Amino acid sequence: MTLNSGKYDVVILGTGASGLYAALNLDSDLNILLCSKADLKLSNSSLAQGGVAAVLDLVHDSYDLHFNDTMIAGGQVNNPVSVRTLVEEGPTDVLNIYKMGVDFDKNPDGSLNMTLEGGHSRHRIVHHRDSTGDAITTTLIEQVRRLRNVEIAEQTLCAQISRAESGFFLELIQNGEQFLVGASFVILATGGIGRVYKYTTNSAIATGDGIRMAYELGANIKDLDYIQFHPTAFAASPGRERFLISEAVRGEGAYLLNCHYERFMHRYDERLELAPRDKVSHSIMMEYRRTGSDRFYLDISRLDADFLKQRFPMIYARCLEEGIDLTKQPIPVFPCHHYLMGGIAVDLNSYTGVPRLYAVGECSNTGVHGKNRLASNSLLEALVFSKRAAKDINRRIHDPHFVAVHGAQPELQDGTAPLPEGLRTQIREIMQKAHFVIPDQSAAEKGLKTIEDIRTRLQNGKFKKTADYCEAKSLATVAALILRGAINR
Numbered sequence: 001m002t003l004n005s006g007k008y009d010v011v012i013l014g015t016g017a018s019g020l021y022a023a024l025n026l027d028s029d030l031n032i033l034l035c036s037k038a039d040l041k042l043s044n045s046s047l048a049q050g051g052v053a054a055v056l057d058l059v060h061d062s063y064d065l066h067f068n069d070t071m072i073a074g075g076q077v078n079n080p081v082s083v084r085t086l087v088e089e090g091p092t093d094v095l096n097i098y099k100m101g102v103d104f105d106k107n108p109d110g111s112l113n114m115t116l117e118g119g120h121s122r123h124r125i126v127h128h129r130d131s132t133g134d135a136i137t138t139t140l141i142e143q144v145r146r147l148r149n150v151e152i153a154e155q156t157l158c159a160q161i162s163r164a165e166s167g168f169f170l171e172l173i174q175n176g177e178q179f180l181v182g183a184s185f186v187i188l189a190t191g192g193i194g195r196v197y198k199y200t201t202n203s204a205i206a207t208g209d210g211i212r213m214a215y216e217l218g219a220n221i222k223d224l225d226y227i228q229f230h231p232t233a234f235a236a237s238p239g240r241e242r243f244l245i246s247e248a249v250r251g252e253g254a255y256l257l258n259c260h261y262e263r264f265m266h267r268y269d270e271r272l273e274l275a276p277r278d279k280v281s282h283s284i285m286m287e288y289r290r291t292g293s294d295r296f297y298l299d300i301s302r303l304d305a306d307f308l309k310q311r312f313p314m315i316y317a318r319c320l321e322e323g324i325d326l327t328k329q330p331i332p333v334f335p336c337h338h339y340l341m342g343g344i345a346v347d348l349n350s351y352t353g354v355p356r357l358y359a360v361g362e363c364s365n366t367g368v369h370g371k372n373r374l375a376s377n378s379l380l381e382a383l384v385f386s387k388r389a390a391k392d393i394n395r396r397i398h399d400p401h402f403v404a405v406h407g408a409q410p411e412l413q414d415g416t417a418p419l420p421e422g423l424r425t426q427i428r429e430i431m432q433k434a435h436f437v438i439p440d441q442s443a444a445e446k447g448l449k450t451i452e453d454i455r456t457r458l459q460n461g462k463f464k465k466t467a468d469y470c471e472a473k474s475l476a477t478v479a480a481l482i483l484r485g486a487i488n489r
Ligand SMILES: Cc1cc2nc3c(=O)[nH]c(=O)nc-3n(C[C@H](O)[C@H](O)[C@H](O)COP(=O)(O)OP(=O)(O)OC[C@H]3O[C@@H](n4cnc5c(N)ncnc54)[C@H](O)[C@@H]3O)c2cc1C
Pocket: 013, 014, 015, 016, 017, 018, 019, 035, 036, 037, 038, 040, 042, 043, 044, 045, 046, 047, 048, 049, 050, 051, 052, 053, 132, 133, 156, 157, 158, 159, 189, 190, 191, 192, 201, 202, 203, 205, 209, 210, 244, 338, 339, 360, 361, 362, 363, 375, 376, 377, 378, 379, 380, 382
C-alpha cells in the first residue's frame, strides 16, 4: 500500500509471527497499520526450521515438564510467571494457528507429529518438515490480508518514534519519501539483532531498530548480552547470512568432526553431539583453540540417503546449492550469532511501561528464556505474548475514558550528508571479537569506546535519513547496550 500521513488506533511494526498474530488478535473495529521494512516475508520467522514447542498431549507430557525444561535451559534465571504463562497458554495459540491452516506434519493416523529437540524431555515440537516458519508466516499473512481494518505497508521503515500528548507520531520512510503517522498505540514486533555480528543466521531485517527506538523513548532494555550462538551454521558460503543446519540433524545422529575429520565432543561434554546449543558452541571454540583450525564438519552421510532427503528437504537442497551433498559428504559448519534472549523489558501483557508502547517477539524480553532459549520456544513466545498485547490494547482502547492520539506534530527533518562508509563493518568486527561464544572482556572495553564514538557521530551529524543510516544507528545503539551489559555483568 502507498502510504499517506494519517492517524491509526494501532501501528504494528513488523510482519513476523509476532506482528501478524498481534494484528489477528486486535478487535476488528480498530484501524491498524502493519508495516514491514522489507518484503512481508523477509523475517526471522520465515526462516524458522525446527518448529514450535507446545504441550498438546497431556497423557505423555505436562506443563510442569515443559516449564522445567525451559527453566533448566535458561539457567533458572527465567521469570517463572512468564514461563508458566508461556507453557499453559501456548497450546491454545498453536492449535489456533493450526485451525487457521498452518500445515503441520501429521502421523499416519492424522494426529499432529511431535518431534524432539535438544533440551526437551518429551516429544512436543510441531513442525512443517524443516521449514516451519515459512508455513506459519504464509498462513498468517493470508489471514491478515482478509482483515478489512488492517492496512499493510511493505518496504516501509520506521525511522523514529516520538511521544505525543497521548500516543505517538512515527516517522516512516517508503520509497525514499518520509511520512508522519499518528498512533494511539504502537506494537514493536521488529525482531532480533543478528546483523550486529559479522556472521548470523538472521535475515537482513535483524538490525535492532525496535530496541533502539524503545531505548530512545526511555524503555528499559534488559539482558541484551544474553545472546545465543548456534553451533552449526553452514560455514562455506560467502556473505553475512549463514544458513542454519538445524539441531534436528544432530538429533538424527550426525557427528561433529574437527579439521582432522575426528569426533571431539567427548573431550568437552558427556552428552556428545546432543549437548545443548551453548555447550556445543563452546566445545567447538575450545577445540578450535586446541587444533588451531576453524574447520569443522557435521557428518550425517552414514544414514540412508532417501531418509535424509525426505527428513531435511530444505537443508539438503540448500547444501546442494553450495556444492555439498550431505548424503555423501560432511557439511562445513561453525558457530555464529543466532538469537537474542534479552530485549525491551515488558510485563505479562508485553507492555513496556512507556505509555501505550508494547513490544512482542524477539525484540522483547518477557523473561521466558532466561540466559539461554530452549529450542522452539521463541515462535511460541511470539504467539502467546503478542496475543496478550493485543487483548490488553483491545481492553484499554474501549475504556470510556480513552483518548485517541493527539498533540503537536513534530516536524519531519532530514540532513544531506551521506552515511560514512565502513561504520557498520567496524561495529561488526568489534562485536565478533568482543562478545562471541567466549566473551573477551578487554576487547569489549576497548570496543565499547569506539562504538560509543560511532553512535555519537551518527546521532549528532546531519545525515540523510536513509534505511542504511537508520540501521547503522540501531546497530551502534544495540552494540553499545550489549557491551555495556557484558562489562557490567
Ligand atoms: C534460521 C533460524 C531458524 C529458527 N528456527 C526456529 C525454530 O525452529 N523455532 C522457533 O521457535 N524459533 C526459531 N527461530 C527464532 C524465531 O524464528 C524468531 O525468534 C521469531 O520468529 C521472531 O519473530 P518476530 O515476529 O519477533 O520477528 P521477525 O520474524 O524477525 O520479524 C521482524 C519484522 O520486523 C520488521 N521490522 C524491523 N525493523 C523495522 C522497522 N524499523 N520498521 C518497520 N518494520 C521493521 C521486519 O521487516 C520484519 O517484518 C529461528 C530463527 C532463525 C534465524
